[in-house]
Amino acid sequence: MKRIPLYAMAHARSGDKGDGSNVGVLAYDERGYKLLREWLTPSRVKAHFEGIVCGEVERYELANLKALNFILNDSLGGSGSSSLKTDAQGKTHAMAMLRIEVEVPDDYDPPRVGRRGALASDSELEGVRR
Amino acid sequence: MSGDRIVRIANGQGFWGDSVDAPVRLIEEGPLDYLTLDYLAEVTMSIMQKLRRRDPDKGYATDFIDLIRSTLPRLREKSIRVVANAGGVNAAACSRALVEVARVQGATGLRIGTVTGDDILDQLDEFLASGIAFENLDDGRPLTEIRDRVLAANVYVHSFAIADALREGADIVVSGRTTDPGLVLSPLIAEFGWGPQQYDLLAAGTIAGHIVECGAQCTGGNFSRWWEIDGWDHLGYPVLECSSDGSFVVTKHDRTGGLVTVDTVSEQLLYELGNPQSYITPDCVVDFTSVRLEQQGKDRVRVSGVRGAEATDTYKVSISYIEGYKAVGNLTISGPDALPKAEICAEALWGRLRRAGYEYDNTITEFVGVDACHGQIPGEPGPVNEVVLRVGVHDRNRAKVDRFGKELAPLVTSGPPGVTGFAGGRPKATEVLGYWPALIPKDRVRPEVRVEEVS
Numbered sequence: 001m002k003r004i005p006l007y008a009m010a011h012a013r014s015g016d017k018g019d020g021s022n023v024g025v026l027a028y029d030e031r032g033y034k035l036l037r038e039w040l041t042p043s044r045v046k047a048h049f050e051g052i053v054c055g056e057v058e059r060y061e062l063a064n065l066k067a068l069n070f071i072l073n074d075s076l077g078g079s080g081s082s083s084l085k086t087d088a089q090g091k092t093h094a095m096a097m098l099r100i101e102v103e104v105p106d107d108y109d110p111p112r113v114g115r116r117g118a119l120a121s122d123s124e125l126e127g128v129r130r
Numbered sequence: 131m132s133g134d135r136i137v138r139i140a141n142g143q144g145f146w147g148d149s150v151d152a153p154v155r156l157i158e159e160g161p162l163d164y165l166t167l168d169y170l171a172e173v174t175m176s177i178m179q180k181l182r183r184r185d186p187d188k189g190y191a192t193d194f195i196d197l198i199r200s201t202l203p204r205l206r207e208k209s210i211r212v213v214a215n216a217g218g219v220n221a222a223a224c225s226r227a228l229v230e231v232a233r234v235q236g237a238t239g240l241r242i243g244t245v246t247g248d249d250i251l252d253q254l255d256e257f258l259a260s261g262i263a264f265e266n267l268d269d270g271r272p273l274t275e276i277r278d279r280v281l282a283a284n285v286y287v288h289s290f291a292i293a294d295a296l297r298e299g300a301d302i303v304v305s306g307r308t309t310d311p312g313l314v315l316s317p318l319i320a321e322f323g324w325g326p327q328q329y330d331l332l333a334a335g336t337i338a339g340h341i342v343e344c345g346a347q348c349t350g351g352n353f354s355r356w357w358e359i360d361g362w363d364h365l366g367y368p369v370l371e372c373s374s375d376g377s378f379v380v381t382k383h384d385r386t387g388g389l390v391t392v393d394t395v396s397e398q399l400l401y402e403l404g405n406p407q408s409y410i411t412p413d414c415v416v417d418f419t420s421v422r423l424e425q426q427g428k429d430r431v432r433v434s435g436v437r438g439a440e441a442t443d444t445y446k447v448s449i450s451y452i453e454g455y456k457a458v459g460n461l462t463i464s465g466p467d468a469l470p471k472a473e474i475c476a477e478a479l480w481g482r483l484r485r486a487g488y489e490y491d492n493t494i495t496e497f498v499g500v501d502a503c504h505g506q507i508p509g510e511p512g513p514v515n516e517v518v519l520r521v522g523v524h525d526r527n528r529a530k531v532d533r534f535g536k537e538l539a540p541l542v543t544s545g546p547p548g549v550t551g552f553a554g555g556r557p558k559a560t561e562v563l564g565y566w567p568a569l570i571p572k573d574r575v576r577p578e579v580r581v582e583e584v585s
Contacts (some may be wrong), residue, residue, distance in 0.1 A: 012397070018268055022403055026396055062400075067396065069404075081173055085494060094354065
């Protein structure tokens, strides 16, 4: 097994849902989707977002889009305009999710490549930029 | 109605404050039948109620009037019809302003449709007395707990009201609180004659609206693989080519920047999504797990297969209320040792307030450049050249919030060296608006449609 950044095998989008956020994670291939369905559990996501997510993490599956939809309850420091956070709407939670390191089999190589070198110093994305 | 006919619908505004050029470009840069504009968010309704309270002729998106003033001749030349929820909490006043603009320009014969009936603020007590508790959908509390602090109450009404205005020949329709996807669904109902029981078709139109409701977020904006996007300075806004069977193609006008791929569209499909099999709208319940996407050429994604189910017997009500006050302020701390010095500033600020006897319902301390967005997730921060210290408080007591605002500036002279960036003055207390989602039986709400011809 090896660890690769989620950013190398999936893309994501997030936004607000009441006092929480949702993060949609979309795998680039079927095998990646199956691996994520196994590995990217609500408890792993909750642990990854420690200090940000105060409520429960729920997960829904969308096999048609090779996607998992996570609801991060109580993750905005309040709802409506009461949050004091810079990211009061969870807009950046997708990027935070893509930082997670996923355990995958050694022979799994995600299909998408080709990130240009503009952020060459950003070592956490080495796996994306092959 | 012909089954082969394509209806082109573009969305040029994802929220109040989106690009002012986007709708103008959509009118000029390619073919279009309908232009939709989404101006409303939960918070926007409260702001508009406040504006209307100050002036009974206000309370709508005035940007929309400016847009129509500058584009009306072109809209008429190209026979583009406009659907906008610019009415806010005062659609009637918005329409009066539109009629005035049209008269000044001599746009005789122009028909302006108005959809009202979503604003139930004045009927709240009547409804409460009749047994509708407006329990908070998140925690079940009854509305009576916050009744005296309510600022706005609007029902997300169904999409057939706007469709009726279009069927009556309206060239421009303004509404109050309709659903965002409904702005796209309504013209499809009007054009293709979809009925209230054709749930798959209504769901398909809702998906179409959901994909474009945030403007450029399906054409390359906010896309994870941002390095694949070209033409950020002339990003194309989305154009839908819709068919009567509910299928449609997501695209953008030629020679615009951005990207329309299965990836950019599927990412937006998941935006602000809850349970994908039960996306409830006033018109139907949509199953997002039924959607099929397929790349049909450059910047063209075909969407089909959408399934829907019968709508519920309630409408969602968006209620906002005053939840106290807040203030947020910033200081910039330069290196060397930017982060430890910023931490000293924060400790000093909160310590001084505590010594003065001030505690708050909620506070925040963020080190922008280090942990503001992702907290501990990126791991231990390396040395940073400079940090923005961002601090804020929330409290029911306005005076306490104002007192906090006075504690920031002194840190420039009574903190560690290299502290600056206090140019904006003292942070001022602003109202915090709480959001209270609730339900109301559908038979208690009557959307009203009026179409007026400019003479």
